[in-house]
Amino acid sequence: EDPKLNTKDYLEKRVGELHALTPGELARLGKEAKVKNESEEEKEIDKIREEYKVQ
Structure with missing residues (x-):
């Protein structure tokens, strides 16, 4: 969710957590x-529908 977390160290740590x-x-x-x-x-679809006034 957070692009700042796309570092090699964080991702390797997360893989280890998920593997466990x-x-x-x-x-x-x-x-x-x-x-x-x-x-x-x-939510995104609703936002687009509201913007373009479609149902």
Whole structure:
């Protein structure tokens, strides 16, 4: 989410954290991320619809 975090050190640390999780925890994180992404996408679509006055 934050472009400043796209450093080699941070990403390697994050990979290690994710690698330590169980498959169930990874699945849960994936589902949460998917829901959040869909929510953000809907907000963007609503913004575009409002801007162009379409339903």
